[in-house]
Amino acid sequence: MDVVKPLKINTVLITGASSGIGLQLAQDYLALGWHVIACGRSQERLDALALNELVGATLLIFDISQRDQVQQAGQDLAELLAKTDCQLDLVVLNAGSCEYIDDAKAFDDVLFERVVHTNLIAMGYCLGAFLPLMPRGSRIGLMSSSAIYLPFPRAEAYGASKAGVQYLASSLSLDLAKNDIGVSLICPGFVATPLTAKNDFSMPMQVSVQTASKAIRNGLKGGKREIHFPRRFTYLLKLMSFLPAFVWQKMIANDTQAKPLKDKSL
Numbered sequence: 192m193d194v195v196k197p198l199k200i201n202t203v204l205i206t207g208a209s210s211g212i213g214l215q216l217a218q219d220y221l222a223l224g225w226h227v228i229a230c231g232r233s234q235e236r237l238d239a240l241a242l243n244e245l246v247g248a249t250l251l252i253f254d255i256s257q258r259d260q261v262q263q264a265g266q267d268l269a270e271l272l273a274k275t276d277c278q279l280d281l282v283v284l285n286a287g288s289c290e291y292i293d294d295a296k297a298f299d300d301v302l303f304e305r306v307v308h309t310n311l312i313a314m315g316y317c318l319g320a321f322l323p324l325m326p327r328g329s330r331i332g333l334m335s336s337s338a339i340y341l342p343f344p345r346a347e348a349y350g351a352s353k354a355g356v357q358y359l360a361s362s363l364s365l366d367l368a369k370n371d372i373g374v375s376l377i378c379p380g381f382v383a384t385p386l387t388a389k390n391d392f393s394m395p396m397q398v399s400v401q402t403a404s405k406a407i408r409n410g411l412k413g414g415k416r417e418i419h420f421p422r423r424f425t426y427l428l429k430l431m432s433f434l435p436a437f438v439w440q441k442m443i444a445n446d447t448q449a450k451p452l453k454d455k456s457l
């Protein structure tokens with residue numbers, strides 16, 4: 192971890208601050224005068240972004256999927272908070288990955304484990320390390336996805352991991368109420384980032400990282416339990432999920448060439 196930076200009133204910790212949505216969030220909170228604890232697994236990558244040179248930024252390097260590294264990060268953070276007299280007002284557990292199951296019949300269980308580990312289990316490691324440091328009145332944002340509203344083809348691993356995050360957030364929200372710690376589930380539609388740049392399919396209503404960051408920051412500030420955007424896209428998915436399964440299966444299949452299931456009980 193880098194040397195202590197000037198004290199700021201508001202402190203936010205963001206995982207996955209080296210790219211995409213997390214990087215934009217870090218830059219925007221810094222511009223707003225927050226103390227940002229920018230987390231990434233690669234010192235080199237974070238150094239290249241020169242985030243560290245901005246006033247108010249502190250780098251914390253760890254791989255979220257490695258429990259020992261996350262625990263060490265928690266200890267380093269506790270020392271930093273004690274030294275600077277800062278308090279952790281906001282934590283955004285944003286880091287994640289997306290990989291698709293190309294052939295469900297030859298199910299890639301290793302890929303499945305890897306994605307669920309990064310997106311869900313590692314979030315548990317971060318909660319274990321950072322929640323004890325969060326005071327009353329603070330808030331935690333958990334990154335899920337609009338993929339939880341409707342199943343998409345090839346998203347068995349990604350969708351399952353993000354649906355797990357949804358349940359985690361709902362349950363946490365109940366249990367942390369007594370500690371006065373708010374929980375927000377974050378469900379973006381398609382956002383233009385290096386993660387989606389790899390996609391080989393159409394991504395309707397895709398938004399920029401700037402739009403995503405604004406929606407997330409506004410939602411967190413407003414204490415929203417569920418932050419979803421762009422609204423036209425997410426409401427459409429939510430609406431479709433109320434239709435009989437064969438209807439949306441057909442619509443998705445038409446769009447993606449996937450074959451609709453014949454089992455009407457689904």
Ligand SMILES: NC(=O)c1ccc[n+]([C@@H]2O[C@H](COP(=O)([O-])OP(=O)(O)OC[C@H]3O[C@@H](n4cnc5c(N)ncnc54)[C@H](OP(=O)(O)O)[C@@H]3O)[C@@H](O)[C@H]2O)c1
Binds near residue numbers: 236334382
């Ligand atoms: N983009 C979208 O359309 C979209 C939509 C819904 C949800 N999301 C979610 O939003 C989050 C951010 O996605 P993004 O689009 O901004 O992707 P991105 O540009 O690929 O950024 C992902 C970030 O997570 C970090 N990360 C991944 N695995 C990590 C690990 N094991 N340890 C530490 N850091 C790790 C990456 O670090 P490195 O730089 O070291 O790789 C990077 O900073 C993800 O959870 C994603 O599922 C994205």
